[in-house]
Amino acid sequence: xxxxxxxxxxxILLFSVMSLWLGMSQQTHRVQAVQVGxxxxxxxxxxxxxxxxMVTGYFDFEIASGQSNNxxxxxxxxxxxxxxxxxxxxxxxxxxxxxxxxxxxxRKADSSLKLPFTDLTSKKQTVTLAGKETKQVTxxxxxxxxxxxxxxLGSLYVSSEQANKEALKARSKKRMKVIxxxxxYFGVVLRVNDWESAKPDFRLNRVVPKLINxxxxxxxDLQNFEPAxxxxxxxxxxxxxTQKGSTKTIKHYNMKASFAPNSTLSYPITWxxxxxxxxxxxxxxDLKTSDKTWHLKRNFTxxxxxxxxxxxxxxxxxxxxxxxxxxxxLAILLxxxxxxxxxxxxxxxxxxxxxxxxxxxxxxxxxx
Amino acid sequence: xxxxxxxxxxxxAILLGSALTGLTGVAQAxxxxxxDKDGNPISGVSSGQxxxxxxxxxxxxxxxxxxxxxxxxxxRAGNLTLNQVPNFDFGGENDFMxxxxxTLFNEGAELNYTDDSxxxxxxxxLIVTDARGADDSGATxxxxxxVNFKTLLTKGDTTLGxxxxxxxxxxxxxxxxxxPTPVTFDTANHDxxxxxxxxxxxxxxxxxxxxxxxxxxxxxxxxxxxxxxxDPTTVVTANATQGLRGWAVNYKAKDxxxxxxxxxxxxxxxxxxxxxxxxxxAPA
Numbered sequence: 001x002x003x004x005x006x007x008x009x010x011x012i013l014l015f016s017v018m019s020l021w022l023g024m025s026q027q028t029h030r031v032q033a034v035q036v037g038x039x040x041x042x043x044x045x046x047x048x049x050x051x052x053x054m055v056t057g058y059f060d061f062e063i064a065s066g067q068s069n070n071x072x073x074x075x076x077x078x079x080x081x082x083x084x085x086x087x088x089x090x091x092x093x094x095x096x097x098x099x100x101x102x103x104x105x106x107r108k109a110d111s112s113l114k115l116p117f118t119d120l121t122s123k124k125q126t127v128t129l130a131g132k133e134t135k136q137v138t139x140x141x142x143x144x145x146x147x148x149x150x151x152x153l154g155s156l157y158v159s160s161e162q163a164n165k166e167a168l169k170a171r172s173k174k175r176m177k178v179i180x181x182x183x184x185y186f187g188v189v190l191r192v193n194d195w196e197s198a199k200p201d202f203r204l205n206r207v208v209p210k211l212i213n214x215x216x217x218x219x220x221d222l223q224n225f226e227p228a229x230x231x232x233x234x235x236x237x238x239x240x241x242t243q244k245g246s247t248k249t250i251k252h253y254n255m256k257a258s259f260a261p262n263s264t265l266s267y268p269i270t271w272x273x274x275x276x277x278x279x280x281x282x283x284x285x286d287l288k289t290s291d292k293t294w295h296l297k298r299n300f301t302x303x304x305x306x307x308x309x310x311x312x313x314x315x316x317x318x319x320x321x322x323x324x325x326x327x328x329x330l331a332i333l334l335x336x337x338x339x340x341x342x343x344x345x346x347x348x349x350x351x352x353x354x355x356x357x358x359x360x361x362x363x364x365x366x367x368x
Numbered sequence: 369x370x371x372x373x374x375x376x377x378x379x380x381a382i383l384l385g386s387a388l389t390g391l392t393g394v395a396q397a398x399x400x401x402x403x404d405k406d407g408n409p410i411s412g413v414s415s416g417q418x419x420x421x422x423x424x425x426x427x428x429x430x431x432x433x434x435x436x437x438x439x440x441x442x443x444r445a446g447n448l449t450l451n452q453v454p455n456f457d458f459g460g461e462n463d464f465m466x467x468x469x470x471t472l473f474n475e476g477a478e479l480n481y482t483d484d485s486x487x488x489x490x491x492x493x494l495i496v497t498d499a500r501g502a503d504d505s506g507a508t509x510x511x512x513x514x515v516n517f518k519t520l521l522t523k524g525d526t527t528l529g530x531x532x533x534x535x536x537x538x539x540x541x542x543x544x545x546x547x548p549t550p551v552t553f554d555t556a557n558h559d560x561x562x563x564x565x566x567x568x569x570x571x572x573x574x575x576x577x578x579x580x581x582x583x584x585x586x587x588x589x590x591x592x593x594x595x596x597x598x599d600p601t602t603v604v605t606a607n608a609t610q611g612l613r614g615w616a617v618n619y620k621a622k623d624x625x626x627x628x629x630x631x632x633x634x635x636x637x638x639x640x641x642x643x644x645x646x647x648x649x650a651p652a
Contacts, residue, residue, distance in 0.1 A: 187650020
């Protein structure tokens with residue numbers, strides 16, 4: 001009977017300790033959404049005279065070695081409040097999705113890139129608009145004396161640092177929160193010299209073991225080292241990985257891609273839910289456009305250490321909370337037992353003290 | 369601070385009551401709207417950001433899912449505009465350490481829903497209006513909306529997880545099964561959204577083209593937006609014949625957007641998920 005009570009007691013204890021802990025771990029967790037104020041500014045491209053007549057949305061024109069031209073954006077503040085915008089020239093690239101990228105990234109300039117757009121025009125400009133003001137901002141483009149024939153791809157990227165800062169400032173100290181910031185860009189296509197003579201060409205560079213959406217995998221650097229671009233996902237890519245010397249496909253991934261001139265696509269091949277194992281591998285890539293095909297391959301090695309790191313990365317870290325709880329419960333139990341023991345002993349001692357027994361003998365004995 | 373304690377006690381109390389049946393359904397006491405003198409919620413104003421409440425344009429009971437983010441930065445009116453981006457709220461009292469997959473806090477509003485009191489809760493939608501190409505110039509124009517997902521530590525703008533390294537990073541997953549809906553977005557009339565139908569008659573060229581295309585990852589129904597790449601992720605694209613006039617992608621369902629946060633990142637502490645939405649006008 002007493003044993004049962006004890007068990008019940010333990011149950012309640014366990015229960016409340018756990019609840020307290022869970023309650024604590026829960027209370028800070030909310031993901032927030034925060035608004036960003038309006039940026040009431042219209043932006044319009046003002047095209048040069050030789051703009052490709054078929055293109056009305058972005059800059060696209062021919063330009064020869066030594067020539068210059070202007071890229072102009074017209075801003076209109078539709079509100080009464082002053083607005084500040086930033087316009088930044090960006091080098092065009094290719095994303096891991098096989099999309100043309102016109103947004104700033106941390107990537108280094110491509111090793112094959114001879115005419116980066118950012119070297120041909122002015123630096124980032126800030127434009128401040130009074131209420132209802134309309135203002136033009138010009139980026140002069142100057143092509144140096146060059147024998148390069150091909151396309152220079154880039155963009156004028158417009159954002160509001162002011163609004164982005166406000167959004168960031170709205171962050172509270174909550175655990176997780178989602179904020180939105182905004183930007184837009186106008187593409188820039190400069191067709192330099194005899195640009196039509198350039199044709200895309202590809203090679204495989206590094207193979208980097210990495211996490212692809214938190215699963216083990218590799219990123220294969222596929223580079224277009226010519227100043228020619230592929231639009232509208234006209235490049236089809238079939239990639240597969242085999243053990244070195246084997247023909248058996250371990251993993252494969254296909255993609256339709258666009259490709260910026262002189263750019264590198266970090267081609268993702270994931271092992272999915274499977275573990276990646278150390279060893280020597282070969283990646284085979286078949287590329288196809290309407291008029292050309294490429295068969296590329298490259299060997300790579302995954303070391304035991306790399307494999308281990310990737311396989312472990314998405315595993316939950318060991319959580320020793322249960323151990324602390326257990327220790328806590330045991331400690332409380334010990335205290336309770338001790339208290340009960342002392343109480344009973346106290347009653348006994350009370351009786352014994354009548355018989356003139358020293359009070360502390362028993363407890364000293366207990367220690368050994 | 370006072371609230372936090374209450375919340376802790378509250379959740380503890382509820383847990384005491386329900387721990388055996390699981391850790392679900394902790395009360396949403398946090399969501400309190402700031403009300404104006406008539407008792408109506410004030411748009412865009414939250415009562416204490418520290419509680420995670422944000423009431424947007426709608427009534428308090430509809431909750432905060434229908435986040436409004438009206439974007440005024442755009443091309444000249446009448447051309448190409450990013451009217452609105454969805455505001456993702458993964459709120460709710462989630463079981464933090466035991467969970468890595470978070471869905472949206474609650475159901476969003478329909479695109480053209482108006483409640484009895486005449487208020488229209490803002491749907492959790494991405495809306496783009498392309499009014500170019502209405503002439504017969506044969507001009508080739510498309511557009512693209514991409515999102516760049518960064519998770520920032522509270523101090524500074526440091527990003528969690530390095531591209532190419534072996535650190536598991538948060539991933540945002542957007543449903544690609546949501547049907548883009550033709551709409552008109554009336555900026556002159558309180559940003560009213562009206563749902564239209566696809567019309568191919570050039571005599572009434574309100575919606576003259578095919579829907580824009582939602583991107584997805586592999587063969588799944590979701591687009592994975594990783595936070596550990598510096599590349600932006602393309603969400604929706606339209607070529608010259610697609611996405612003309614207004615189109616909305618309404619992430620209405622709770623599970624139309626997921627946020628995956630690896631356990632090890634949850635140990636790091638406070639961070640902000642920053643979504644930079646970019647409207648692009650360039651060769652695709």
